[in-house]
Amino acid sequence: MQFPNDLTFSYFARFYAWMTENPIWLANSARLLKDLPNSGASVRVLDLGAGPGNSALAMGRHHPQRAFIALDLALPMLELAHRTRAEAGWSLDRLSPLQADAFRLPLTDASVDAVTAHSFLYMLPNVDGVLAEAYRVLRPGGIVAFLEPRAGTPDWGWLLRQPSFPFILSIVLWRIFSRLHRRFSSTALETALCRAGFHRVRTEDTLGNFGLFGRGQKP
Numbered sequence: 205m206q207f208p209n210d211l212t213f214s215y216f217a218r219f220y221a222w223m224t225e226n227p228i229w230l231a232n233s234a235r236l237l238k239d240l241p242n243s244g245a246s247v248r249v250l251d252l253g254a255g256p257g258n259s260a261l262a263m264g265r266h267h268p269q270r271a272f273i274a275l276d277l278a279l280p281m282l283e284l285a286h287r288t289r290a291e292a293g294w295s296l297d298r299l300s301p302l303q304a305d306a307f308r309l310p311l312t313d314a315s316v317d318a319v320t321a322h323s324f325l326y327m328l329p330n331v332d333g334v335l336a337e338a339y340r341v342l343r344p345g346g347i348v349a350f351l352e353p354r355a356g357t358p359d360w361g362w363l364l365r366q367p368s369f370p371f372i373l374s375i376v377l378w379r380i381f382s383r384l385h386r387r388f389s390s391t392a393l394e395t396a397l398c399r400a401g402f403h404r405v406r407t408e409d410t411l412g413n414f415g416l417f418g419r420g421q422k423p
């Protein structure tokens with residue numbers, strides 16, 4: 205296991221879920237799949253570092269025909285994901301929580317149609333290792349999409365205008381944790397995605413310039 209903070213997330217899973225289950229995070233999570241056509245059968249999406257499952261559920265509400273694997277190392281997060289799934293009335297086929305290390309995905313090559321992660325890459329000691337695994341399990345033509353903390357000066361005024369206290373708190377903590385770990389410039393995220401072999405790579409600022417989407421496709 206290469207991630208030093210999984211214990212943190214185990215203990216604070218409930219607090220984390222409370223903080224991040226708000227319309228602004230959920231709307232941004234849903235945008236992760238904006239390049240995936242909303243049609244066609246048996247499309248599988250792998251959400252890495254899925255935490256309490258909020259990001260997968262948010263994507264799924266906009267993509268009712270998709271099936272999600274919510275992958276995380278921390279069992280308490282996955283227990284919350286199970287609960288959220290059941291409360292939403294989703295079957296296990298629709299959203300299946302999976303405890304695994306994103307550096308060693310227990311999935312066969314070319315077995316999923318999209319790999320997403322919301323607020324995940326920035327905490328890893330080795331981004332390239334996880335991107336290589338994402339590339340391996342994606343089918344040709346499949347997409348990757350990440351939402352990560354953005355380097356540079358954010359719009360604090362935008363943050364203070366947000367109506368939700370949990371959201372403001374979550375962004376402040378995101379800012380602190382990303383200071384300790386990593387923030388991505390557009391160039392850094394695009395370079396990492398290209399290095400992993402993805403093409404059609406592009407980034408997009410979001411969340412008052414606190415966040416950065418990074419997208420790509422497996423050739």
Ligand SMILES: C[S@@+](CC[C@H](N)C(=O)[O-])C[C@H]1O[C@@H](n2cnc3c(N)ncnc32)[C@H](O)[C@@H]1O
Pocket residue numbers: 206207209210213224252253254255256257258259275276277278281304305306307321322323324327
């Ligand atoms: C910042 S949280 C993001 C959770 C969720 N995507 C969200 O936005 O609400 C990062 C998550 O990544 C998980 N994680 C960290 N390292 C991991 C690894 N190597 N493999 C799988 N999950 C990991 C943690 O347990 C935690 O739940």
